[in-house]
Amino acid sequence: MAEIEKKSDGILQTMTVRVIEPEKPLELESGKKLAPVDVAYETYGKLNEAGDNVILICHALSGDAHAASINSPDDSKPGWWDAMVGPGKGIDTDKYFVICSNFLGGCSGTTGPSSINPASGKPYGLEFPIITIADMVKVQKLLLDKLSIKGLLAVIGGSIGGMQVLQWSVAYPDFVKAAIPIATTTYLGAQSIAFDAVGRNAILADSNFADGQYTEGKGPDGGLAIARMIGHITYLSEQGMREKFGRELRNSHNYSYDFNSEFAVETYLDHQGQSFVERFDANSYLYITKAADYFDMGKDYGSLKKAFANTSCRFLAISFTSDWLFTPAQSRTIVDALVANNKDVSFCDISSPYGHDAFLLEPDTLGSFISGFLDAAHRPEANKKSSKTIIHGSSPELDIEQATRIRIDYEEIESLIEPNSTVLDIGCGDGQLLAHLTTEKNIKGMGIELDQDLVRACVNRGLPIIQHDVEQGLENYTDKSYDYVILSQTVQTIKNPEKVFTELLRVGRKVIVSFPNFAHWRCRVQLLFQGKSPVTRQLPFDWCDSPNIHCLSLKDFDRFCRKLSVKVEKRIPLNKTAFSPIRFAPNLFAEQVIYVTSKK
């Protein structure tokens, strides 16, 4: 353990440790055996006394153990995730002890196809066995054992690193407290496999490939560069490329009328291809992309739901809106499978123009999610109460009247919830209600919210929160999986209330709905005598800029419930100031109303 202390001068050496000795080979998923296995790794920060602050970072295709800091005084480039890992950064090395290792099959210190094959005395080349993501994770576990790490606070990674994160959560469920899979998937789709295959084809077709037994300086550089160029196109978004390069020409306003690279995007790709060739091994490229293509958790476990059945960590899944290689939809598939298992999962599709590369290029936004989630995972009790209140709606600024309205609504709803129950809050805002219910009534809560900032607020409170538009349905929530589903002040803004309400009644034993009453006497008077669309305290918007797309009264909702054969268990008409329900002519005097409903 002596070597895993933070260096005082900020300069780190990548270390290497043997995790598999020649005489006791590693059994691979393919059935083949491999020995010896060495692992290159770096560490940042300090292991605390409890040993509960360890974070493992898993790198992507072209990464290595050198995640942060510099390796020597003249190292011009810090580690590949230096923007995220360090003192006070998203992954705070003042708090956490961070480990990153080069994965199996890599070419930066860990055993891979460029390592010497003991059987031949030459580099393995294509004699290296096909490895999988599971094999990589197995080797990472051996490294942690070697370092006497007893458990991980979190395992974090993007892209192929995210695949490793997912694999960790299912392969070593008791070892991992939190998992942060970023811009990743449980399996590649046909398009991604196709891009990988063309890249491999370019390498394999290169006349210098020599069946993988090329020598230093005479490798399949052309093929590898082409593979890298294809990769780079897929890492950026169309928008990102358009904004960065457009149709700009490198040296002139006029075309050169030859086949030299002249568009800026061409010279960029040339450069990316060339610099990759200088630092990466073509055989490793083949093995790693193959491992990515093979990764398929659903196939391994029978279904994706089954794959996640035994996980016990909490999850924070992150995708990026413009990522078309590891798409938001693929991250949602992960989240859906976890939800179907009733796991503790949060999800945000971070808005970014940077495509797949956003996991490297959005350190501030990404870091703000990661740091809050890690803090909550590390010290669960500290977080829940501390967060600033934002409440429902995307604007953090509320006037006092609105805030009062929501408070009355919340207090009333809170009184309806049984202790120790499970609660799903649709449009949960910053999680105020859920957090309060968690503290006061010991409920197990989950929030659904659309706004990115509000989702982050919930993450910071340590609440499971999923960024989702409830209009899309709740397909992956099992029947009666929550005691209560809450829909507070939202039904009048939903496009298809019938579809959504039916879904809520399927998922919850009871559905609690609150909304402003359109038949309040003030509304009636305005329409009757003034002949205009009502504008009141509860309906404070002019007709042309109202978020409310439906007008409904208690009577309308009663009829709606009859139509859907819904049992109205309670109907609590409220007005602005009264903290007690209104008994007389509620459809006339209630400004808002709370319904408790259930399926007949």
Place this chain on the structure above:
Amino acid sequence: MAEIEKKSDGILQTMTVRVIEPEKPLELESGKKLAPVDVAYETYGKLNEAGDNVILICHALSGDAHAASINSPDDSKPGWWDAMVGPGKGIDTDKYFVICSNFLGGCSGTTGPSSINPASGKPYGLEFPIITIADMVKVQKLLLDKLSIKGLLAVIGGSIGGMQVLQWSVAYPDFVKAAIPIATTTYLGAQSIAFDAVGRNAILADSNFADGQYTEGKGPDGGLAIARMIGHITYLSEQGMREKFGRELRNSHNYSYDFNSEFAVETYLDHQGQSFVERFDANSYLYITKAADYFDMGKDYGSLKKAFANTSCRFLAISFTSDWLFTPAQSRTIVDALVANNKDVSFCDISSPYGHDAFLLEPDTLGSFISGFLDAAHRPEANKKSSKTIIHGSSPELDIEQATRIRIDYEEIESLIEPNSTVLDIGCGDGQLLAHLTTEKNIKGMGIELDQDLVRACVNRGLPIIQHDVEQGLENYTDKSYDYVILSQTVQTIKNPEKVFTELLRVGRKVIVSFPNFAHWRCRVQLLFQGKSPVTRQLPFDWCDSPNIHCLSLKDFDRFCRKLSVKVEKRIPLNKTAFSPIRFAPNLFAEQVIYVTSKK
């Protein structure tokens, strides 16, 4: 002209004609000269006596002159667009005389890099001059001159073929009556240039390329296959690939743990690469993709708007929703530039999962647009009245009451329009009102509509119609470009009426708006006495499934006009049956209302 008759047995030979003699070289856009130039072409159908039924088809990257029919009795594959071109098909050879030629730089009969360079007696290879889309079109024009064609009814093409169509419209404005650019763009973006560049790199890096002087059977097959594979990924959509291949393995349920192609998508790409190598020339691939990269109408003419300024044909631009290579947004850019020039343009973004290949794979839908547009272009008067009435809204079925309501609305609006004026109808449905105004009042009309079927109905009527969501604004419509803008029965369904209405007032001298009156006495009574959200003849929807997202009355709209400083020139309150306006207490008795407004 003898040879351009349809063959009786349905079998066609590709013909070749010399359009540039050795002594009189073709001047290319690059400034270089080229001679001789031969062109391979095919024709289908018969030239009519007036000579006004000629259609030119421009092919894409890998196409050739053989667009339809078969070339010999044992020809196993008909021409590349046989699904579209033939008797009774989208491009009906019973009506039209269709010509398709292999473009300059191709490898299927027309002069290209594999032709013999008279200077050396060997194939040109890289000695062939860089050619452009404009050069290709120039050669097509020479062919038509040779065939004594005096003008084109239409020029049609997809992808790079669409680029030629656009070039035709600007280079020979008087020669072309109608242009149908499909799934194309006026310039490639950075991402498409990048894909092309990587493909070219793969060819150039192939050790068999030999600076372009490879010999038959010993060419850069590996590189060309990789270029084609990359191309194929971009021709399909992610969804299309997912549905066609998914993660299916070719021969087994289990992984082979080697680098052979095993996923179905891999073997598909292998096959596409291989079969392309057998029929295509690598040098042609270089020249054609370079021509596509260079195409940039905005650059050539100073701006895209200027590029289209002198066109005189009518346009039908088509894109496909899932096409990410030549995107719908790029087609919209073409349409915007034409709109900014006040040109006769129609546009539809056809819903399809097939990606860029949809222009080959959606012959029925695409054909239904093309055939209607061609008919209207060929015989303008015949079309306008014949079409079946569909009216507003996506459902063709309307009850009588609704139809009456719309008729009253329409008759009233019609009476407000001055003869010979220009009219933009927002949400124009099947174009009934516009067609009527065109016939009765000789207006020049343009429609905007979202629904694909209604857009097609308008195309069939010969009306300029643009598929567009007015909520996105009307940025490219110049100020006061229409005498009237009509917004009939739509304002209550618009999310942001203020933004939209402001745009309409900018674009039109007068804006005519009609909507149902929410303050009609029936509504007031229902809310007052029954305490429910009104359901009336004019507002026939229950609160939970209404397309109307705003409730507004005459009074609300009056206030709205005051707020936006809009002048209300006329206010015509109507009820269901009265064909004359209501004079007494209109906000109480009008079921609907028509406003004529203008900017103060």
